[in-house]
Amino acid sequence: MTTQQIPQIEGRKRDLLGSRPAKRERAGGRLPAVIYGHKQPPVHLSLDLKTMTDLLHHRAHVFEVKIDSKTEPCLIKDIQWNHLGSQIVHIDLARVDLTERVTVEVELKFIGEPVGLKESGTFLQRPMDQLEIECLASQIPEQIKVDISNLGVGDALTIADLNLPEGLVTKEDSETIIASVQVVGEESEEETPEAGAAEPEVIGKKDASEASSEDKK
Amino acid sequence: MPLMPKRVKFRKQQRGKVRGLASRGNYVAYGDFGLQSLGCGWITGRQLEAGRVAATHFLRREGKVYVRVFPDKPISKKPLETRMGKGKAEPEYWVARVKPGTILFELAGVPDAVARQAMMRVAHKMPFRCRFVERRHA
Numbered sequence: 001m002t003t004q005q006i007p008q009i010e011g012r013k014r015d016l017l018g019s020r021p022a023k024r025e026r027a028g029g030r031l032p033a034v035i036y037g038h039k040q041p042p043v044h045l046s047l048d049l050k051t052m053t054d055l056l057h058h059r060a061h062v063f064e065v066k067i068d069s070k071t072e073p074c075l076i077k078d079i080q081w082n083h084l085g086s087q088i089v090h091i092d093l094a095r096v097d098l099t100e101r102v103t104v105e106v107e108l109k110f111i112g113e114p115v116g117l118k119e120s121g122t123f124l125q126r127p128m129d130q131l132e133i134e135c136l137a138s139q140i141p142e143q144i145k146v147d148i149s150n151l152g153v154g155d156a157l158t159i160a161d162l163n164l165p166e167g168l169v170t171k172e173d174s175e176t177i178i179a180s181v182q183v184v185g186e187e188s189e190e191e192t193p194e195a196g197a198a199e200p201e202v203i204g205k206k207d208a209s210e211a212s213s214e215d216k217k
Numbered sequence: 218m219p220l221m222p223k224r225v226k227f228r229k230q231q232r233g234k235v236r237g238l239a240s241r242g243n244y245v246a247y248g249d250f251g252l253q254s255l256g257c258g259w260i261t262g263r264q265l266e267a268g269r270v271a272a273t274h275f276l277r278r279e280g281k282v283y284v285r286v287f288p289d290k291p292i293s294k295k296p297l298e299t300r301m302g303k304g305k306a307e308p309e310y311w312v313a314r315v316k317p318g319t320i321l322f323e324l325a326g327v328p329d330a331v332a333r334q335a336m337m338r339v340a341h342k343m344p345f346r347c348r349f350v351e352r353r354h355a
Contacts, residue, residue, distance in 0.1 A: 083238035083318035084253065085353055123281045123326020127247075129352070184281050184326065199308065201224045 006073065006098075006138075007055055008064045011035075011045040022090070031088060035065065035074055037095040043067065052091065059142040061104050062096060075102055075137060098138040103171075105130040106141055108178060112149025116181035122153055128178045131159070134169045141165070148179050156180035219262030220288050221311040229305055230291055235259070239318030245352040247283045248323035250332040256345030259312035260321070262288040268322060268339040275335045280327035285320045286313040315345065 014021065014032065022032040030046040045067055055063060056079070064071045074093035082089050096102060108129055116122050131144060144164070148157060160174040235257045245251040252268075265284055272282045291308035295301075315321070322339055324332045333349055340347040 081244075083240065083243055083316075084255075084348075085244050085318070085350070117326075121278060125247075125281075125325065182281070184278060198218060198221070199228070200222045202228055203224050203226045 006062055006064055007058075007060055008066060008071070009047055009051055009055065011047050011065045011067045013067060014044040014046050017044055026089070031091060033091045033093055035072065035093045035095060038097075040095065047091070049088070053088065056088075059107060061106075061140045062098070062137055065093065073098055073137070075104065096137045098136070100137055101134055102137045102140070103132060103134045104140055105132050107143040109143040109145045110148050110179060111145050112147055114148050114151035114155075114179075114181050116151055116153035116155060119153055121184045122181055123184060124148070124151075125180050125182045126178070128176070131162075131170055131178070132172060133164070134171065135167050139167055141168070144168075146178065151179065151181045153181050153183060219266045219311070220284070221262055222287075222289050225289075225291070228291065229293055229308060233290075233314075235314050235316060237316060239316040242285060242320055243318040245320060245323055245350060246285075248281065248325035249352050250324045250327075250329070250336065251285075251320045251350045251352075252322040252336045252339055252343075252347050253350045254315050254319045254321055254343070254345045254347055255317055257316050258314075258344060259290070259292070260286065260288070260315050260344060261292075262311045262313075264342060264344060265313070265321075267342040271338045271342055272322065272324070272335045275338050276324075276327060276331070280331075280335075281325045283323035283325070285323060286315060288313040290314060320350070321347065 011033070012030070014025065025032050025046045026049070029049050031049040031052050032044070033047050034042055034044050036042040045065070047065070060076075062073060062075050065074050073096050075096040076091065077094045078092035079088055080090040081087065108131055110126070114124060117124060144162070146157065146162065151157060156177045157179045158174065159170060159172050159176050159178060162178070164170065243253070265286065265288065269282055269284055276282070288311035290312050292310050292312055293306040294309035295306040321343065322336065324335060327335070336349045
């Protein structure tokens, strides 16, 4: 685990709000964003898209935003992607004090090749690739490394098996599985023929016999 | 038999429209790679089954194939040479509504190059333009 340094990014205040001005910002290589929190009014701003993307690739969670010669440490609260998941549309930032405890999602980095994967017809199932943790804003790790090299076929690694560094707490259920080696089920390679006009059962529909008996009553 | 619900509340549905873009089911959630739809419309249970079979056949039972959409909309069709009217016809097949961005299939447990080839074969069975995507680490 490595704790990241706090990078800085320059923001520009946005006066025109709404979808059309935001679209124009994006066309100009800027990323619409908002800063809120700490009982102060929200500030709408735009950030340089390329710088912001680079920061996200380096798994930055906290960074300082410089607006009009004023610098504020901010925590990424939410990232909105477009429908294809190929471009960031908007980003939510929360004002943060570096000495306060925050809840963030940190990437789980799986290390090693599981032993079980050497057998044919097995695959690694990863239901989680992020873990929600609570820690000091200044001590958010870039990623949490998880050694999965000892996983055999049918074995599962749970949150209880993680060795979280000191100061990091997770509120997730300790029984939650984060990785397991599964055997691929027998899947039919053939298309099954249609068995007539099979119809699903209709909920609440009475049988003809039931209905006729009720009519007699 | 193609995918269809086991139980339904109503046998027939109105056609409806597929509007907008996918805001859910638009990221790879289970596997490592996925096939994302770039168009919108209906995909039938038979088309989904054809895609699944194409992937399973190519992978030779290596890796896991996930089908991320389910055909839960009944489509009715009048028999041939029938006069119009006399009420709505009987359900003929089932479809899933797909919006641009919806992940249709996912793959786990195979290398990138193999997954690309498998998904290309599946894409040929799909009624929309599709693209290959990888799992995104937020």
